[in-house]
Amino acid sequence: MTSAIPARPVSPDLEPDTTPGVGPGGPSDKKATAQYSDRVRAERRLGWILAGPAFIVMLAVTLYPILQAIYESLFQFRLTAPGEREFIGLGNYAVILSDGVWWSALWTTLLITIVTVAVELVLGFALALVMHKALKAVRGPLRTAILVPYGIITVVSAFAWFYAFDINSGYVNSWFAWLPGIDSDLNWFAQGPTALFVIMASEIWKTTPFISLLLLAGLAQVPDELTEAAKVDGATWWEQMRKVIIPNMKAAIMVAVLFRALDAFRIFDNVFIMTNGAYGTEVLSLLAYRQSISRLEIGLGSAVSVLLFLCVLIICFIAIKLFKVDLAGAQGGK
């Protein structure tokens, strides 16, 4: 990553000058080691003075709470009965892991993650290809259209999809009544599979633009000469895709998939609005919310939060170790 930084100014003694409070750099014509290391030290100090506040704030808003959650997960503690706080070690974890609710929420979350990411990858890739190849005249309108779902509040998307499918206020049932299984009596939100379908549709609609923009950046890095050469050699469109384009943007695809997978894994808004976790649509984030915020079971809720965090770590670990995703390359190699 450091090597990717474009040329820095040749003489570093300009730097301290640009920021007050560090003092002017020494005379730059002397190359004495002592002075050079002074300058290095000054630069390092300035680096941390500038980057430090952001770094500390990031740790304060995440590291501290998660440590607190780990600590609180070891207690049986309900906010409504603060006097009965009791240390129970890993007891909360035993309760959660031996409960079917946790496992069913975990499977639902995994199912949503896998299905949405797979569909988004295909759809996002198609959108990226369209934007990549588009005529100049339509490039702007295309980009604008694709960015709209990205900017829209997830809760708004959830309501839009919910109302369209809702048995009372929706029009989907009457529009698609000709399809087998769909009629005016179909209540999409009264059973798991149909409810999950709408939840995933909303999630996919809202987040595909993001993945397609990442893939677009990856596409732009595939050298044109390679595709041209393949074309000259008589490769079909599909062969060009499979042998030239996709292998050359593998890094971008992996990064996009990992980010979206981690994002999908914490799905909350769509489920909360559409079913509130009923009919087997409970997901992990909602389970944690229900324990801590609704039932005020801080101990149990903290334990669910910690487990959720561990799941994310495991996903990251698998991605980095098994699939060799280079997160540092997430910058598109710039």
Added chain:
Amino acid sequence: MTSTKSKVLWGIVTVLVAVYALFPVASILATSFKAPSDLTNQKFLPSPGRATTGNYEQILVGDAQGLFLTALRNSIGICLISTFIAVVLATLCAYAIARLDFPGKKLVLTTALAVSIFPVISIVTPLFNLWRSIGLYDTWPGLIIPYLSLTLPISIWTLAAFFRQIPWELEQAAQVDGATTWQAFRKAIVPLAAPGVFTTAIIAFFIAWNDFVYGISLTSTEAARPVPAALAFFTGASQFEAPTGAISAAAIIVTIPVVVLVLAFQRQIVSGLTQGAVKG
């Protein structure tokens, strides 16, 4: 070959993409003009002659005004302040990352990455407990602080990517031409850096504006509840009436600024997202 044929083809593709992107928005827009008694018409549009602006009146000047307008004020205030703090901190941090050599640079970037993929709900439980005991529960700062976990990491990555592309030599060139350090910075660097900072602010604002988990978990009244959370608490004009229309109207109102920003700055947003691309 092409020109007419490919123009038509691209026209069709563009229309298809536009339909994909805008259909749910159009759907909720149509719903927002349905009268309560017309909600069950099973059609996309309000029944002919029955379209009404009643839902908008209800949330802007009517019964639900208190609920919606306070939430709107909370959302705008909290998101702007949190975006502002994040962008200021991130500008300093990204400047150091792009331009200075110091140990731990990679640590800062990795931390930003880790924070951006952190499951939000894992932070909520401890904060809920802590905020209640120190009095930050249901206040603006009680949301502004955790919003930094959303806005700060993306700001650092996006800005670091932008700053790395700035030709910093220009500053020196200006100084050679006789400008003072401050003049060189202001005249040569600021105009190049400003679009990046601005784009970052838009992206960070979108993310804060989108938040729902913190919004419903860390507030309990209108004192700080932001719009997405408030939407989930809307009730109908009477208890027998669904709040569908009011929610749709409110949803459209909070979507307008997003669409305006996207229309005005689509090019910058795309480049910001793909260069710093961490998390949308």
